[in-house]
Amino acid sequence: MATRNHPPFRFLGILLAAIALAAACGGVSLPSGPSEAPEPPGPQQPVELPPLTVSAITPATGATDVPIDASVMVAFSRPVDPATINGQSFQVTRQLPGAGTPVEGMIGLSPDGRVASFTPADGFANNAGYDVAxxxxxxxxxxxxxxxxxxxxxxxxxxxxxxxxDAEGDAFAGPRSEDLVPPDLIGVSVSQETGGLVFTFVFAESVDPAPTSSKAFAAFIDLDVDQEASTGSSGLVDFFRTPRAGDTDLGAEFIVEVRLDGTAILNDVARDVQTGEIDLRFSGHIVTFTVPYAMIGNDDGNLDLAVIAGTRFDATDVVPDTGHLTLGRE
Incomplete structure (x- = not known):
């Protein structure tokens, strides 16, 4: 039999067709070039945090009439490092008097680290300014x-x-006032107002500022401005009141002396000097007057006091009957 010779290009075509068919059926993998290794990851970029700010503060800046049992609360925009909240970084100080002196208290931080708090050990004083830093x-x-x-x-x-x-009709006549009807003091009020303490005396009947009037009255008011009985001097209320009333338990630094002519003077007991005159305002059975804070060297007006009033001859009525009144807390 004769041998047939096929042209070379015919075998090449058959080979290419077979390879294509195998590749289509998944039987042959076509060679590829060398694979490139993946690039190693670069350094992780730090997350940029927002600024640490205060989002809220209680009491609010400039707040007034804040309760004396309040706490200072500061809310932050994000958690803070507990190690940086301490008595050096978080301070509450009292303004005059005693400016710059840190208030003693407890500092805390909420579990989420967002709210710092300050609670004064003995509460705040009345009518006083405080700075928070x-x-x-x-x-x-x-x-x-x-x-x-x-x-x-x-x-x-x-x-x-x-x-x-004070009970009406409890005035006690002194030895030299038997011929006079003693003024019956039935109420006393004192309030802290802008610039000073406002006193109001209420009598059972009208009083008269004329020195010669049978309705004229005199009075003494003992003021314990540091609210410490161990300091100051014995007041005049204890001197005039009857033994049945007991002691006022006051250490008076100042005494207001109401005169028969309708004026009053303030005496500095420690220095034994008069610090100023006070005008009285009469309206029937009510008498009011103001003692400026500057006169008593006390910018907040927190004090203890006792009052005794009487005729132009003798002190005859006391308020309160025992002990003293307390205005605010120092």
């Missing part, structure tokens, strides 16, 4: 955030008032 050393709990720029705030506590009633 957070130092720029406070830091966020996470690294990488912008620094804290600090905080300054202030508030004023509520004013105080006190009043006491």
């Amino acid at each position: 957070l130092a720029d050393g406070v830091e966020g709990a996470e690294d990488g955030g912008p620094g804290f720029s600090g905080l300054a705030s202030s508030f004023t506590t509520a004013r105080a008032a006190v009043q006491a009633t």
Whole structure:
């Protein structure tokens, strides 16, 4: 049999067709070039945190009439580092008197690290201003955030008032006033107002500022401005009141002396000097007057007091009957 010779290109075509068919059926893998290794990951970029700021503060800046049992609460925009909230970075100080002296108290931080608190050990004083300061050393709990720029705030506590009633008809006549009807003091009130203490005396009947009138009255008011019985001097109320009333338990630094001519003077007991005159306002059976804070060297007006009033000859009525009245808390 004769041998047939096929042209070379015919075998090439058959080979290519077979390869294509096998590739289509998944039986042959076509060679590929060398694979490239993946690039190693670069350094992780730090997360940029927002600035640490104060989102809220209680009492609000400039608040007035703040209760004396309040706490200071500062809310942050994100958690803070507990190690940076302490007595050096978070302080509450009292304004005059005693400006710049830190208030003793407890500092706390909420579990989520977002709210710092300050609770005074003995409460705040009435009618007093306080400054709140957070130092720029406070830091966020996470690294990488912008620094804290600090905080300054202030508030004023509520004013105080006190009043006491006295039984009508309990005035006691002194040895030289038997021929006179003693003025019967039936009520006393004192309130802390702007600039001074406002006193109101209420009598059972009208009183008269004329020195020669049978309805003229005199009075003494003992003021214990530091509310410490161990300091100051014995007041005039204890000197005039009857033994049945007991001691006022006051250490008076100042005494208001109401004169028969319708005026009053303030005496500095410690220095034995008069610090100023006080005008009285008469309206029937009510007498009012104001003692400026500056006169008693006490900018907040927190004090203990006792009052005794009488005729132009003798002190005959006391308020309160025992002990003393307390106005506010120092």
